[in-house]
Amino acid sequence: MSKKEKIVDAKNLKKIYNQGHPNEVQALKGIDLTVDKGETMTIMGPSGSGKTTLLNCISGIDEATSGEIFVAGKDLQKMKDGEKTRYRAKNMGFIFQTFNLIPVLTAVENVEMPLLVTGVKAKEARERSLEMLKIVGLEDRAEHKPSELSGGQVQRVTIARSLVHRPAIVWADEPTGNLDSKTAHSVFDLMLELNDKYNETFVVVTHDEEIAKKTQRIVNIDSGKLV
Amino acid sequence: MTLALISFAIFFIISAIILVTAYFSPIPRKIGFRNIRRRFGNTVLVVIGSLVGAALISGSLVLSDSLDKTFVDIVHRMIGEQDAEITLSEKAYSNKPLPYLAEEETEEIKDMLDIDEVDGVFTSLAIRTSPQKINDEGEPVINTYQIRIDGVDMESLKKFGESPVELVDIKDNEVLISKPLAKKLELSVGDTIRAPYGPLSIDFKVKKIYEENGLIDGWRIITTNKYLTSQLGIPKDSYNTIVISAKGGIEPENYDGPEFEKTLEKALEDFDSDTYELSVMEWKKEALEGYGMKTFVIMFIVLSFFGVFSGILLIVNLYSMLAEERKREMGILRAIALTRLQLTKTFIYEGFLYTLISSAIGSILGVGIGYILVHSLDQMFAKMMSLTGGEDLFKLSFGFKWQSLLIAFSAGFLFTIVTAILSSYKISKLSIVTAIKDIKEKADLQIGCKWIAKTFVYGLGLFSSLLFTLSFFVIRTFMDEGRNQDGNPLAEMTTSNYNDTVDLIQAHVLYIGIQLTLALGVMFINRIAKALLKKDIDRVTVTIASLSNIAITASMITLDSFRSAFMQDAGTALFFILSVSLVISLALAVTYNLNIISTILGYPLRRIGSLRSVVRMAFRYPAENIKRTGITLVMFALIIFLIAYVSMVKATVDQETRKMLLNTLGGYDLIIIPGPDTTMQQTDQIIEDLEDLKDVDRVSKMGQTVVVLPQYKYKDLEEAQYWGDPSQTPSHSEEDSFRSYYSSLPEDFIKKARISLSERAKGYETDEEVWDKVIEDSSKIVLGDAFAATQGFGQQPKISVGDKVIVSDLFEQKDIEKEVIGIVKAQEGGSPSASFSPYIITTNKHVEEEFDENYLNRYSAKSLLAAFNGDNTIEKTNSIKKELISYNISMIMNIDDMTETAISFINSMMILLQGFLAFCLIVGTSGLAIIITRAVHERRQQIGMMRSLGFQRWMILASFFIESTFITMLGIVIGLSTGTIGALISFEVAYQDQPDVSPVFPIREIALICLFVYIASMLFAILPSIKAARLSPVEATDYPE
């Protein structure tokens, strides 16, 4: 196998919250991390160790205090916001730890959002989204509002949304946290299947060792440092 | 006053309760107060928002106070202590140039007025003149028209009223004048004024120039009786006017009492003379009621309700938003064992501090804004007046009552607290899970005891409101019964007062009843449908009910009692109810169909691929939160309603007045009314002078010649009342034949003026045919609208089209038979000049032929019409005024001036209203901005989420832009359409006797205002939207605050 293409390349990444304030927090203390294209990777670590912060910084939705991040060969910190956003829309899918769905939209509307943003026709977007909901087993909840779904259902809708536009890379912050282990595994297997099929990259934060084992690489973080 | 006290007392009690309970409930207090610090930005927003609401309330009240004060000030300046005036005038055709009372007659009347209710009487010899300023060479240089010179008894004047005007002593030819007159005639102390009076010219010297003080105003010159009588060659101490001050100072509420009225009546009755008669002018009453001021003040107060109401809605909206935002948190607090009461308390304590600050600052701010507004409007008026050279009658005064401040403060406070209590109570009643998960509450669908009981209550409510509505049909019978009982207050009312009252009650009962029935009906049906059909049919029922309510409201106007109620001052409240109901109905219909509307409106935008997701978000938020959207729409639409209403009224009144005046002058530009003592020879001289001017194209006369109608005797006329210019009312006894006038008009005038007819004789298809016949055939006449009147002004015998009328010359008794071929249609508001209220209309030519060469002596009143060569300009008018300066002319009026004068009052009023609207608008749009800012705040996380999903900054901006455009546009559309309906209803009532009035919708003006409104609200919306677009996607990952 030839040398793998790096999709994320972060060097000496530091993130300091509330810099200069009394409640300053050094969340990342110089992290070097690369993710290869098509790779599946787990980030593990105790609560408060900086997993979410790391994910936010390398995915470009938050700005690192210092260090370099290259995504698909481009310097993330030099990218204009518009460019970053466009890249995100086309190539990234997100699953956040707490808040994920837009409450005024139904499940299917939430799922089709990434498609609509990238200009996919309404009809096609709806078909693909329903298809995706079916895959996560929620076709009968398509017209429900997030507040009418269970925590696990919300998570599955979120997963559907993060995959629907076939992004090159999916950032998932505890995607299966609210699911029973059977569902968790079947959903995760699905994600891996897509990884296989479309060569999608997965960066996953999880506390679940079983799930972590299914990925190609596990990275451990503690107090803002890789261990 | 009581309202202010009551509301303040309520404020006081509630605050006390809150403070006491806060003292004893440490946990809710701590949580509540900590929330304030914890979310400082949020706190500031809520405070500013409700502050704006309170400012809207107090500003509205203060503006209406100012209007009140303005009218009181006008009364102070122009009328002061003068409440009524008894004037002596000659009955027609005595040869005395100036009638005056004999000394003992004066004394007799003064004795009669020696009653408790009168605290001052002064006597005066009043003459009317058009005074000129005389230069050093003794030449007249400037003149003005229609000034009254009062030769007063200085002694009685000095004791006139509760606080008499302090006057310097004057002697010989000295006069006291007012600043406005001095300005008009460019006079300073020591200058000479000349007053032409018949063949005489009386010179005066200005002794002192006063500010208008309720006695000396722009239309009055004060001199001594001694000097005036000596100049006129009549005995000293001759008077023709007795001015009376009723007790109670100047304030308009106290201008008369029952005994006062009776005494005046008796004075008139007792006076017995063949040649003279007394008449009474109740000035203050006239000024306050006749001028429409009272109506206007009431109208303004009602309109200010709109401002108050919008302010309240803003406050309600903000606190519901706050409560909504706290929902989750409150659920969590409940979960960690706070009781419902404690929860409600935390929210109330938090709100208490907010509202205390915002109501206090807001109500004071409103006063400040009101002050600035009144002053800038006043300056605008002054500028306008000086530009058009008009009278500065209208000087705005800033007025503000402590009560208003108290009311605004208490209202702001109470509405906030009530909203806070209600919304937190509602949330505290939610199950914890519903609150935390933010699930929409669903009504209980289970049909059980509770459901049946509740449904029964709804049904009962519906049934009672239905009964209430139907009581409309029995109110009259019921009240009639009361009227037949002795001692019932209804029995003491006059018939017309009683009828008005019945109409008023009927209209209110019917309208409010229908509103209640519709509202309760919808709720009832929805309940049943939800339980039995398991279907949510709110959208259908609300839409049907709201739209039918609009139709019902519009058709109310066909009901007589409704019209009658609307015409009354007390009916203006009904107007407010009706307008609010219209706005709310349409807003409801719109909010419940927001999805359909947004689908249609969004269609073109959705064609653009990258906008698809933006459009979805923009329309989804308002549609998902229909309560908030509805309140915002109503708040905004109420203000737009007023704008549309006021603009339409202004434009329509303007148009109708112009139309009427254009008719009146029939193609001529000027009307010239010679002084009352001008002989026909002098008039001919004036005509000759005019015709020599190069600016003048043609000059014609309009004549009034007394004739006798021998077929009709005075005794045959029922309850005839003779109004109008008393000097033109012929002296008569019951046995005499009725006298009327030939109104002789120039032929070209008749052709052009096209005065519309209410009736035509058989064989005449159009008005034109009738008028052509009148010009061609001297035996055909048209009767003026006085003949069509059945009561009131200038009632004439009942004569119909087709009747043959004998007209007889007053002096030669030559009978000529005429046929009536048309009757003029009554003009609302009368004609602008007293000289043209036509009676028996024929042409100048026919009259001249009928009376031979003698006709010149037969004219009793006349005016001249002049048409310019080319355009009508002020310069031409001024040069004519200069040319005629040495004649005693009563009035020269340009058609343009006349229009301006006729509409200047209503225009000033409208400008005032528009100033008020500008205020409402600024406040309303900033309220909108605050709502948007709050929305941005509320949606921070969602915006972050959208950003991480690939929404560009511009897309977030666009989404807010589309959303606020959508709301603003809906508000504008709702306001415009309901405002138009409101205005049409008003016209329907106000112009009910004039079917040919065409309402004007001033598209350009309204479009401009709407554009302004839109731009203003976008400017206000842009800042929060930019803030939203700036949000980073990482906001999505933040744990919700």
Ligand SMILES: Nc1ncnc2c1ncn2[C@@H]1O[C@H](COP(=O)(O)OP(=O)(O)OP(=O)(O)O)[C@@H](O)[C@H]1O
């Ligand atoms: N916006 C913020 N401001 C200040 N400190 C923050 C902020 N976000 C995170 N932190 C701090 O940074 C550290 C790392 O937080 P982070 O959310 O990355 O942890 P985590 O590994 O995701 O934990 P968990 O497994 O509990 O989600 C924590 O100590 C946290 O308190």
Ligand SMILES: [Mg+2]
């Ligand atoms: Mg985390």
